Amino acid sequence: MKITAADVFVTCPGRNYVTLKITTDDGLVGYGDATLNGRELSVASYLRDHLVPLLIGRDAARISDTWQYLYRGAYWRRGPVTMTAIGAVDVALWDIKGKAAGLPVYQLLGGAARDGVTVYGHASGAGIDEAVADVARFLAAGYRAVRVQSSVPGLDSTYGIRVGGGLTYEPAADDRPVEDVWDTAAYLDFVPRLVAATRDQLGYGFHLLHDVHHRLTPIEAARLGRSLEPYRMFWIEDSTPAEDQSAFRLIRQHTVTPLAVGEVFNTIWDCKDLIAERLVDYIRTSVPHTGGITHTRRVFDFADTYGVRSGSHGAGDISPIGIAAALHLDLTIPNFGIQEYMGHLDPAGEVFRSGYHLADGMLHLGDEPGIGVQFDEEAAARYPYQARYLPVNRLTDGSMHDW
Template identity: 70%
Template structure:
């Protein structure tokens, strides 16, 4: 079944998304997500100019061969731009294969290993009281797991806390990146108290998560993990920048609080040491940034050998196509842990028609053939690309810090 066309759709229904459309000679269409938040056009160009021409005439059923062709054939391997582009192709080809087979993708991956996928939502507030009310709202909606973030006294802007005007906390600006100020000391003093307030009000039945967002040194991360042990966290996420995988050895020496990392990883090599040395408990690689379903399954299979569970990135900066693909993988792998779920704000629903469902803290991708997501190209054309940058962080002395 030959591919006869491959094209890129850039649309901004609430935020920017890059979507790949692959069409076969039989008229079957597959959709892939190629969104790289803040660098969307880099992937779009890579696809249009370097990848799409190579797909024409290839057999859409040969997913593994096409994956290897695009990965090994470029010579310049890995990196977020290339791996996001390959992921888009891979996801679209799995979508096509499911539609041709008349089966949802998870059935092609071995069938369901569970009845549903537990997801966690994001609760936040400009104060602890406001954050606690947001946690309560999530629990009322049926969530079993909640990520808690709160503004820190004395700091103007804190990751994960939306501004009061209802806008997203990222991306922050269109012309140049918004600059924020960060200091570690107030954060380390405040977070144990903030998360303790969640436990005091809601007890230990709710799964509690917190995102550090790469901002601590390994020793600081170990100290935070130790201070949070009494709160029995589900995990702390991205406690330190993970370019140096061996740094997590130091964190492990100081705390038993579970660690999750990997949303910015794009290959199995980025997390090989973390997994094989059991330096993390959850790997957060995402289907759209780590080479698609084909490569994500390799990462998760390696993790399974070492008792590491999955916890894939699922923020709103990935389109519904990506989220559906993640759910199909989540449903099928034996070592699933949890799935991030932020949802997508309208008017995204005008462009992406989805079949996945949320009920009682769990999600299911649905049983439509393929991924279960279709894209309305006419609706997409109504929402032109809107340039945005992610924020940056500086310390109070003006030096750059990880955002």
């Protein structure tokens, strides 16, 4: 089962996605998600210029060897571009292996350990009343877990606010980044009131989450965690910039609110200390950005030995291929926690045909062999790449801050 071709597609059906297609000499095709939001063309180039030439002629069945070849064989290792490119190859090869066996990938990973994958939706609003009403809409739709975000009074814009009636939002801007203004003091005063109102009006019969988005210092994050303790949060996410793993030691000393981090991590070494010292409760690495199924499973297996559960990143900047790959892993691991799910903007459904579906607050995989997502090349060609950037943040004095 030799690889005869590998092709890279960049398309923008609502937002930019990078897809890798690998073809074997017996006609099997596998797909991988190589999307890195805001740096899509860098991964596409890494694949086309550096990895695709190495894939031709390799045995598609030797997934582990190919992973090691692409990782250990490169002097410049790690990082989001490298690991996302390797992740796309890895998922495409798992897709091929499943199709060759006539089985969904989760069966090759040991079979299902649960009936479905619990997901959380993204509720938001222009103020507390609107945000709470949006949480109620998710609960009415069957969600068992909801992340709540709201505009902060006095700020022109706030991260995580959905526009329109869809499940997802598009934070990217054309030409150059939008510059948001941030006020930490206003945020820290506001969020406890938002969470308190949500619990007061909707109760405790569901999981409640909140995303800080890397914006606080360790002591500020500790203060936020302590202020939210009465409201039984499922987690607060990305409370400080993720580069400093030691920051979580201070946060942990001051609050018992569960902590989640990891959507910007790319390898097990980025989160090793956080897990081994039990400084977080959930690790949020995603399959596309963490070297595919092969390496993400290594992260989750390591986390399981320390009682840390998974909570994979699953925003709209991960294509249905990447979401499906995550679901196959979610379904099989013993330490599954929760899966982020935002859905995808139209017309993504024209390009990607996914085999999973949402019911009763869980995503369910079908029995289609492989990953279970089909990619329509003709549809993809109708939506060419559009240059876009994520926003940037400045404090009220004009200095740069983490977005």
